[in-house]
Amino acid sequence: MKSFSKIIILNIIIALIISVTVGALINRNYTNRVNQRLNNTKEIVNLKIQSFINDTTSISESLTTILSNSDNEAFVNKFLKDNHIRYQWIDHIYVIDENKKVIYDSKGKGNIKQDEEHFNNYKFHFPINESSILSSKSNNLKRPDTLLLTNDLNINHKSYTAATVINMRAFKDEIKLITKRFNIEVKGIDGTKFYEVGKQHQQSKEITYMYKDLPVFITISGQYNYITRIILPSIFIFLVIFLLLTILALLYKSRTERMEHEKLIDQANNEKLRLIGTLAANTAHEIKNPLTSINGFIELTRMKYDKDYKDRHFNIITEELDRINNIVTQFLYLGKPTNLTYTNVNIAQVISDVQTFLAYELEQHNINIHLKLPEESIYAYISEDQLKQILINLIQNAKDALEQTTNPAIEIQLQQQSPGQACIIFKDNGMGISKETQEQIFEPFFTTKESGSGLGLYLSKKLIEDWKGHIEVQSHKNEGTTFIITLPLNISKK
Structure with a gap:
């Protein structure tokens, strides 16, 4: 004050x-x-x-x-x-x-x-x-x-x-x-x-x-007329300038306070995420060892009682263990999100590999996937495994959003916008997401799914920003959703 x-x-x-x-x-x-x-x-x-x-x-x-x-x-x-x-x-x-x-x-x-x-x-x-x-x-x-x-x-x-x-x-x-x-x-x-x-x-x-x-x-x-010609105009100028300066001061003060408030929130969130990440990583590490043992014993038991893999209960147990393992893996990424090897990654090749990997699953849900890739290879200095994880996460989210859509489709485009920048455009023709959801979609633990962890898009955004890139979402109700990923380029090879 x-x-x-x-x-x-x-x-x-x-x-x-x-x-x-x-x-x-x-x-x-x-x-x-x-x-x-x-x-x-x-x-x-x-x-x-x-x-x-x-x-x-x-x-x-x-x-x-x-x-x-x-x-x-x-x-x-x-x-x-x-x-x-x-x-x-x-x-x-x-x-x-x-x-x-x-x-x-x-x-x-x-x-x-x-x-x-x-x-x-x-x-x-x-x-x-x-x-x-x-x-x-x-x-x-x-x-x-x-x-x-x-x-x-x-x-x-x-x-x-x-x-x-x-x-x-x-x-x-x-x-x-x-x-x-x-x-x-x-x-x-x-x-x-x-x-x-x-x-x-x-x-x-x-x-x-x-x-x-x-x-x-x-x-x-x-x-x-000294008063009307000089005094009154001077007073008017004084009031106008004072009001303008005061308005600017209030705007500056408001912006400064907002930035300080956001900074405090970011610091609190970062500290919370650091603690959560540390706890999550330690917890995930402790869970992963017995989980591996459980998974092994389940396989041994199945080999004894269900050699033909027909028992529905064993299938459910295996699927749920896989889901637990995926969640634990995300918790590990939360604790150590950049602990992977960086190389010159061919982005188009990674997109093709992910399509091949998920082709059967998408076919089961009648989802058509279209790739628009340039003839010339585009390289970025990033983690290939992390890029795959990001694309898989986007496709899995799109698959869930396309459940109620007629003729569901996903399109992935790769463009080189400038000599030092590439753009991955990920589109689906699903039901779209609301403006309120768009504002929170990259926040940690925010999810619209009953069984979701709320970490997928948060980790994706964090990884992309670690690469000095950027991700944004564009969506309208009943008009589908588009994610745009911008990445800095390293070298280009044919």
């Missing part, structure tokens, strides 16, 4: 590191995009302000040319009025002489005195410098609606000032058309707020700067 708690803590640390790293990358990417949008909006606003200033400057330049050639008041006033009407953001245009008197006016003579006072009340004229203060001599401009932009003119050795009153509300309307995604606030350099457009955001990122030709600070702010 402690080790699993350590794994969980380690998973949290790994998920946290990855989520923080990914979150930092998302933050950098998202911040760069927001900054780029803010800078783009700043450029758009600056272009609009610059267009206002350029238009105003062009009016002053045109005035210089006109006044240099004519002082016709009606003509100059008409020029100013035309530009006043042309540019909707201009509220008033007038020209002041050296004595601060209005001499030309886009609105006519009726506003001359008012414009003189308006002009003289401003503490400074634009262009401005960083020390300029947006205020009048008499009072601060609270939420002003206009700005006064002035240009000095020097014409025929006389000084004039062209004054343009800019309607900040018109400028505000222009800015609204530029962008709807950002909040734009314009203030004077003394902090006086001119106007604000756009929706304010609870989470925002902003840039503030002073425009070079006007005494204003411009603040542009845009939505910056």
Whole structure:
């Protein structure tokens, strides 16, 4: 349990590191995009302000040319009025002489005195410098609606000032058309707020700067959803990675525990089989000696009382003694399964010998056996006697399975699958075996026969695995059973 708690803590640390790293990358990417949008909006606003200033400057330049050639008041006033009407953001245009008197006016003579006072009340004229203060001599401009932009003119050795009153509300309307995604606030350099457009955001990122030709600070702010764009994705990534790591840890832990459990079971089974094998071998050895004596005395008795071998009781005794002897022999193999000589065995020849040996018995049960053997001999370095024992055991099992089958048949194929591997395919057309039986068929002492020992297939599997081979079973109900034996090859001879 402690080790699993350590794994969980380690998973949290790994998920946290990855989520923080990914979150930092998302933050950098998202911040760069927001900054780029803010800078783009700043450029758009600056272009609009610059267009206002350029238009105003062009009016002053045109005035210089006109006044240099004519002082016709009606003509100059008409020029100013035309530009006043042309540019909707201009509220008033007038020209002041050296004595601060209005001499030309886009609105006519009726506003001359008012414009003189308006002009003289401003503490400074634009262009401005960083020390300029947006205020009048008499009072601060609270939420002003206009700005006064002035240009000095020097014409025929006389000084004039062209004054343009800019309607900040018109400028505000222009800015609204530029962008709807950002909040734009314009203030004077003394902090006086001119106007604000756009929706304010609870989470925002902003840039503030002073425009070079006007005494204003411009603040542009845009939505910056730090929680939804960075925090929540990072948390989601953390949870996903943590869950994946935890699932992998659980799978690994489950697999490890299963393997340890299987290992313990295998160790227990091996120890049990070792003890059983030792006991079985010793017991079989002790049984075999008196069994041989009994068998000898039975033969002597039979020679005395049943010379013609017609007594049914003697036949039964002999058959049962043979069965006991076979079981005792299997117990000996269980104790010492590899205590035989290994040689280069011709597999096809062994299969043919086994067929010949069991031919009469199979005929008695009307079982047809078919061999499909290659022309070229195939050799494996194994025990010939053990291979025969395996094949005999498979045929005996098939014979029992074919008792209720019409036209019973057994087929044995020998194939060379690759240069270093041979395959023996053993098929019957019996009733087949269930999936549950297939899972237990190679376990020791498992049998479906009333008189079986349950050691035949177990010993066969153990012998084949000792040869670095493999055996498997394939079967379906009413479709027969197939055993596939794979053996490593040694040499091949003709």
